[in-house]
Amino acid sequence: MSDTVIQTEKLTKRFGDFIAVNEISFSVNKGEIFGFLGANGAGKTTAMRMLCGLLKPSSGNAQIAGFDIYKQTEKIKQSIGYMSQKFSLYEDLTVLENIRFFGGIYGLSNTQISLKSKKLVDELGLQQEAKKLVAELPLGWKQKLSFSVALLHDPKIVFLDEPTGGVDPVTRRQFWEMIYEAAHRDVTIFVTTHYMDEAEYCNRISIMVDGKIEALDSPSHLKQKFKATSMDEVFYQLARGAKREE
Amino acid sequence: MPDKKMRTILFLLQKEFLQIMRNKSIRVMIFVMPVIQLIIMPLAADYEVKNINLSIVDHDHSTYSAQLISKITASSYFKFAAYNQSFREAFILVEKDKADIILEIPVNFEKDLIKENKAKVFIAANAINGIKANLGSAYLASIIRDYNMELRSKLIAVTRYNPVPVIEVPSSNWFNPLMNYYYFMVPGILAILVTMVGGFLSALNIVKEKEVGTIEQINVTPIKKYHFVIGKLIPFWILGNIIFTIGLLVAWLIYGIVPVGSLLLLYVCISMYLLAILGFGLLISTFCETQQQAMLVMFFFMMIFILMGGLYTSIDSMPNWAKIIAKFNPAAYLIELIRMVVLKGSGFKDVLPHIIKLGIFAVVLNSWAVLNYKKTN
Structure with missing residues (x-):
């Protein structure tokens, strides 16, 4: 039980008559890479925003990090x-200023901030760019930087909403190494992702169709179950049944 | 724990200042706008009416009428537009916008004045520009009255008999003895400047974070809502004070206006006012989704604040319903406060009621902004 970090029970979000997320129940374990798949408009982002405390659920229950x-949204x-x-770091601040700001509002001490800044800059190889405005960085670097900033305060869970959209294959590879x-x-x-090769990297995957979770298992089990050779095929079989349009 | 809260706010402040100082348009707004506005506006926006085009129709052609005309044209307010033969002819000039006022002197003006001790002249003003017409006729009437007095004193000297007792009403203008319009306008424009800059900067700021998407990243942090709002409020509060200081310097260097009252008191007024107007801007910011929306909403309120603030038209002469609206206009209090302290030299006790009202605005607007800012939708 202590290993479960996300636990949802019939979590639902309605916008008027529209049910964006329809009674989803699942759990995610500590240290797991959990892929959250679904076509556009299937309700992935809405579900994720509820789990992050950005959106109030209409009904159902969930526990995040206990x-x-x-x-307890603020504790979450x-x-x-x-x-x-x-991309949601400040483009008009430099790399170091962004790190300092987000470190600061998460309550890190000054020594922690300077240690982490140095470590982060070294790991990302941003020594040359550390004092440049974030706006000047290429997209791939920005994405890696935001991932690192999201990890700055040593969170138990990190939510990534299509982190590699529009990023080149090499950078995507590096990104997944960081993950x-x-x-x-x-x-x-x-x-969440739309790239099926990335889905293969996950420990477990859920596939959402029209606001519901239609499948949840490891990539290999899913392929077996749907008699498919790739995750692509699994996704097609499920998403084809979708009635909702984007 | 209080240390931790302070630290959060300090990090927010540091971030805001870095952003503000990197933003070129804000820098221009702070340092150039107050100077230019204060140099241009008071010189142009002047209540005094000059260059009134006067057309004269003299049917009398007498010594007295000639004297009256020369007295009028000697004044700097009137420009002699034409000397017409008939009222009809003069009226055509008015229609063509070449004359603003017609003065018609009837036949027998001199004769009536001497024999019957009274004579009539006729003034017709083009009231399309109401202020020009009103003030022009008033100036003209006062010159004619003057002339009348002169004549009378001459006639009295001869007859030693005054048929009509005359009451002369001399008036003196307190606090602005020379009726210098800069004294009246500059403090008001200073108030408007602070209102505009403070209001727009704060209204656009949170909305910008919404538009760019950075607010998402803030909303997933455990930051408190009031921390965030305070972090926005303080930088703009400091900016507002800087702009006001620049404005005061311009008023002193260019117009020679030095506040009669205490400078400290003036800053107390402006500080309290800034809290109110910034709170208003932040409140609008929490209601809007895009900078365009915020801009339009703020513009709507700005028009009301400025036009119903007593800068151009006196609130005392507004209809009752408008006076009630003006009571909810924080800018009206500031304009009055600045004029009180700068021109009248009012003390703390005189301005306290207004400062309390501004304080109420500040508390209500900022609390409302905090409540309306939703980290979780």
Whole structure:
């Protein structure tokens, strides 16, 4: 039980008549890389925003890092990292200023901030760019930087919303290496993606169709179950049944 | 724990200042705008009406009428547009916008004045520009009255008999003895400047974070809502004070206006006002989704704040319903406060009621902004 870091029970979000997320129940274990798949408009981002405390659920229950999704949102926020679809660091601040700011508001001490800044810059190979405005960085580097900033305060869980959208294959590869490394340190990774090769990298995958979770298992089990040779095929078989349009 | 809270706010402040100082348009807004506005606006926006085009129709052609005309044209307010033969002819000039006022002197003006002790002249003003017409006729009437007095004193000297007792009403203008319009306008424009800069900067700021998407990253942190709002409020509060200081310097260097009252008190007023207007901007910011929306909403309120703030038109002469609206206009209090302290030299006790009202605005608007800023939707 102590190994479960995300636990949802019939979690639902309605926008008027529209049910964006329909009674999803699942659990994610500590240190797991959990892939959250689904076609556009299937409800992935809405579900993720509820888990991050950005959106109030309409009904159902969930516990994130042992905290209640309704009553303890601020405690949840201290224990999670989040990287949104849209790049959301400050473009008019430098790399170091961004690190300092986010480190600071998560309550890191000055020594922690300077240690982590140095480590982060070294790991990403950003020594030359550390004092440049983030706006000047190429997209791939920005994404790697936001992932590192999301990990700055040693969260238990990191939510990544399509982190590799629009990024070149080499950088994507590096990005996933960073994800593996974080998971190795027992950080739980909750990631949405449209790339099926990335799906194969996950420990377990859920596939959402029209607001519901239609499949949840490891990639190999899913392929067996759907008699498919690749995750691509599994996804096609499930997503074809979708009635909702984008 | 209080240390930790302070630290969060300090990090927010540091970030805001870095962003503000990197933003070129904000730098221009802070340092160039107040100077240019204060140099241009008071010189142009002047209540005094000059260059009134006067057309004269003299049917009398007498010594007295000639005297009256020369007295009028000697004044700097009137420009002699034409000397017409008939009222009809003069009226055509008005229609063509070449004359603003017609003065018609009837036949027998001199004769009536001497024999019957009274005579009539006729003034017709083009009231399309109401202020020009009103003030022009008033100036003209006062010159004619003056002339009348002169004549009378001459006639009295001869007859030693005054048929009509005359009450002369001399007036003196307190606090602005020379009726210098800069004294009146500059403090008001200073108030408007602070209102505009403070209001727009704060209204656009949180919305910008919404537009760019950085607010998402803030919303997933455990930062408190009031920390975030305070982190936005303080930098703009300091900026507002800087702009006000630049404005005061311009007023002193260019117009020679030195506040009669205490400078410290003036800063107390402006500080309290800034809290109110910035709170208002932040509140709008929490309601809007895009900078365009915020801009339009703020513009709507700015028009009301400025036009109903007593800068151009006196609030006392507004209809009752408008006075009630003006009571909810924080800019009206500031304009009055600045004029009170700068021109009248009012003390703390005089301005306290207004400062308390501004304080209420500040508390209500900022709390509302904190409540309306939603980290979780």
